[in-house]
Amino acid sequence: MEHRLLGGLKVPVLSFGTGTFGGNNEFFKAWGGSGVEEATQLVDVCMDAGLNFFDTADIYSGGMAEEILGKAIAGRRNRVLISTTATFPMGDGPNDLGSSRFHLLQACEASLKRLNTDYIDVYHMHGFDAVTPIEETLQTLNGLVQSGKVRYIACSNFSGWHLMKSLAISEKYGWARYVGHQAYYSLIGRDFEWELMPLGIDQKVGTIVWSPLGWGRLTGKLRRGHPLPETSRLHKTAEQGPPANDEYLYRVVDALDEVAKETGKTVPVVALNWLLQRPTVSNIVIGARNEQQLKQNLDAVGWNLTAEQVARLDKASETTPVYPYWHQRQFRALNPTPVDFYNR
Numbered sequence: 001m002e003h004r005l006l007g008g009l010k011v012p013v014l015s016f017g018t019g020t021f022g023g024n025n026e027f028f029k030a031w032g033g034s035g036v037e038e039a040t041q042l043v044d045v046c047m048d049a050g051l052n053f054f055d056t057a058d059i060y061s062g063g064m065a066e067e068i069l070g071k072a073i074a075g076r077r078n079r080v081l082i083s084t085t086a087t088f089p090m091g092d093g094p095n096d097l098g099s100s101r102f103h104l105l106q107a108c109e110a111s112l113k114r115l116n117t118d119y120i121d122v123y124h125m126h127g128f129d130a131v132t133p134i135e136e137t138l139q140t141l142n143g144l145v146q147s148g149k150v151r152y153i154a155c156s157n158f159s160g161w162h163l164m165k166s167l168a169i170s171e172k173y174g175w176a177r178y179v180g181h182q183a184y185y186s187l188i189g190r191d192f193e194w195e196l197m198p199l200g201i202d203q204k205v206g207t208i209v210w211s212p213l214g215w216g217r218l219t220g221k222l223r224r225g226h227p228l229p230e231t232s233r234l235h236k237t238a239e240q241g242p243p244a245n246d247e248y249l250y251r252v253v254d255a256l257d258e259v260a261k262e263t264g265k266t267v268p269v270v271a272l273n274w275l276l277q278r279p280t281v282s283n284i285v286i287g288a289r290n291e292q293q294l295k296q297n298l299d300a301v302g303w304n305l306t307a308e309q310v311a312r313l314d315k316a317s318e319t320t321p322v323y324p325y326w327h328q329r330q331f332r333a334l335n336p337t338p339v340d341f342y343n344r
Contacts, residue, residue, distance in 0.1 A: 001013070001014070001049060001050030001051060001301060002301055002302075004206070004281075004282045004283065005206065005282065006122070006152065006154075006179050006180045006206040006208070006282045006283065007152050007179025007180070007206070008179075009081075009121070009122070009151070009152055009179070011053050011081060011282060011283050012050060012051050012052060012053050012283070013276055013281075013282070013283055013284065013301060014051050014053075014283065014284055014285075014286055014297070014298065014300065014301060015051065015053035015054060015055045015081075015083065015208070015283050015284070015285050015286070016042065016043070016046050016051060016053070016054050016055065016285075016286060016287070016288075016294070017055045017056075017210070017285040017286065017287040018039070018054060018055065018056040018060060018065045018066075018068070018069050019031045019032070019057075019060050019065065019287055020032025020033070020034050020287055020288065020289055021034050021039050021056070021060065021061065021064065021065040021068040021069060022034075022060065022061030022062075022064030022065045022067075022068055023061060024061040024062055024064050025061065025062070028060065028061045028065075031287070031289075032287075032288075032289040034068070034289075035068065036068050036071045036072060038290075039068045039069065039071075039072040040071070040072040041291060042072075042288065042291060042294055043069075043072045043073060045291055045294055045295065045298075046294070046298075047076075047079070047080075049298045051298065052079060052080045052081060053080070053081040053083065053283065054069055054073070054080060054081070054082055054083070055083040055084075055182075055208070055285045056069050056082070056083070056084045056085075056115075057084055057085040057088075057124075057126060058084060058085060058086060058088075058090055058107055058110065058111050058114075059085070059088045059089070059090065059126070062090075063090070063110070063114050066084060066111055066114035066115050067114045067115075069082070069115060070114060070115040070116040070117065071116070074116070077117055081121040081122070082115060082117065082120055082121050082122070083120075083121060083122040083123075083124065083154075083182075083208070084111050084115070084120055084122075084123065084124070085123070085124040085125070085126035085156065086099065086103065086104055086107035086108065086111070086123070086124075086125065086126060087099050087103075087107075087125050087126040087127050087129060088126045088127060090107065090110070098129045098131060098132055099125050099129035099132050099136075099137040099140075100129070100132045100136060100137070100140075101136055101137075101139075101140040104137070104140045104141065104144070105140065105144075108120070108123065108144055108149060108150065112149065118148075118149070119148060119149055119150065119151060120149065120150050120151070121151045121152065122151070122152045122153075122154050122179075122180065123141070123144065123150040123152070123153050123154070124153075124154045124155060124156045124180075124182055125137065125141075125153075125154075125155045125156060125158075126156050126157070127156065127157045127158075128155070128157065128158050128159065128162045134165060134166055134169055135169055135173075137166075138166060138169055138170055138173075138175050138176075139173070139175065141153045141175075141176060142170075142173075142175035142176045145176040152176075152179050152180070153176050153177070153178055153179070154178050154179055154180035154181065154182060154208070155178045155180075155181055155182070156181065156182035156183065156210070157182070157183065157184075158181060158183075158196075159195075160195040160196055160199050163178065163181060163196070163199060163203075163205065164199060164203070166178055167203055167205070178205060179205065179206060180205060180206045180207070180208050180282065180283075181196065181200060181205050181206070181207055181208070182207075182208040182209075182210055182285075183196055183207055183208070183209065183210065184209075184210055184211050184242055185207065185209045185212065185275065185278070185281075186209075186211060186212050186213060186214040186218065186242075186271065186275070187214065187218060187252050187256070187271050187274055187275075187313060187317045188214040188217060188218065188244045188248065188249055188252050188317060189211075189214055189242050189244070190317060190318075190319065191321075191322075192207075193278075193337070193338055193339070194321050194322070194325045195325075197278075197279060197280055197338040197339075198338045198341070200279070200280035201279055201280055201338055201341065201342055205280070206280060206281075206282030206283070207280040207281045207282060207283075208282060208283045208284075208285060209275055209281060209283070209284045209285060210285050211242065211285075212271065212272055212275050212284045212285070212286070213268050213271055213272070214242065214244055214249075214271075215242055215244075217244055217249055218252070218253070218256065218267060218268055218271045219267065219268050220253070220256075220257075220260075220266060220267030220268060223250070223253070224250040224253075224254075248319070251316055251317075252313075252316050252317045253267065254316070255312055255313055255315075255316035255317070256270050256271060256313070258312070259305065259309045259312065259313065262309065263303075263305070263309075265299065265303075266296060266299070268296065268297065269296065269297065269299045269300045270305065270313075272284060272286070272297065272300035273300050273301075273303070273304065273305050274305060274310060274313050276300065276301070276304075277304060277305065277310060278339065279338055279339060279342035279343075284300075286298075286300075314339075
């Protein structure tokens with residue numbers, strides 16, 4: 001298993017997402033419903049493959065995913081890395097959400113209890129809180145780091161200016177800074193490259209990719225002229241996930257099919273390997289309903305697509321950026337793409 005840096009922390013390039021643990025409502029049930037026994041088996045498979053980084057969130061099945069993960073890693077906490085989140089609603093009260101000092105201290109203690117651990121390795125703000133002063137959020141997170149309850153802090157789903165302003169405030173006061181940004185990025189969702197990737201390169205913020213298969217669309221099961229497979233979370237969750245035009249999706253899948261045949265790999269494995277070759281990507285969160293899916297996704301490491309294959313996938317998945325990026329790309333000598341800039 002290859003490792004990359006997230007701040008000063010060495011993490012495996014793949015982490016296992018626990019959104020499939022619990023399944024206590026219709027939304028998360030569509031992802032999966034692993035209980036403690038199956039979750040433990042999946043953790044075992046991960047550990048055997050050198051994947052010891054587990055990503056969860058307090059909102060996953062109302063805290064059940066954290067509880068199940070805590071039981072699945074019992075007796076081996078010192079050998080695993082845990083990433084979890086705060087910010088999104090965990091109750092009906094006015095202070096049961098957000099990144100205020102009140103909510104973060106409460107949320108962190110609750111996650112520690114559910115996970116049955118004394119510390120969280122990477123603590124994410126699950127989304128940007130535009131109501132709470134950024135200074136309040138970062139000072140609170142710095143206190144959690146100083147106390148030893150959190151080792152590293154990260155953010156998720158931030159805009160470029162959200163992240164840059166946060167980094168500037170941390171630098172101003174000498175507080176802990178966000179070492180990672182968990183963001184949506186896939187072969188059918190490359191908006192990340194327009195602003196967030198250049199920022200990550202410039203500020204040395206590692207990317208942890210969520211939904212690397214485009215919300216389940218790049219599994220190889222979605223095909224032009226065929227109905228949605230009977231077993232797919234898209235039946236119940238499509239509207240909550242990132243959008244994707246059907247014809248655009250099929251064009252990318254066609255290109256993935258060609259490369260998959262050339263490499264002898266599966267469509268999702270090729271899509272994951274493409275991501276592992278992109279600038280700033282420190283880690284990709286993979287999910288699995290069962291052991292078979294997990295073992296298939298683990299095949300994304302230990303090999304690389306050729307430069308020509310990467311270029312073909314780049315071309316098939318290219319879209320016109322929004323302003324001002326389409327304008328900047330008319331002057332590539334001054335504004336190279338982040339991939340070109342990183343590789344020059």
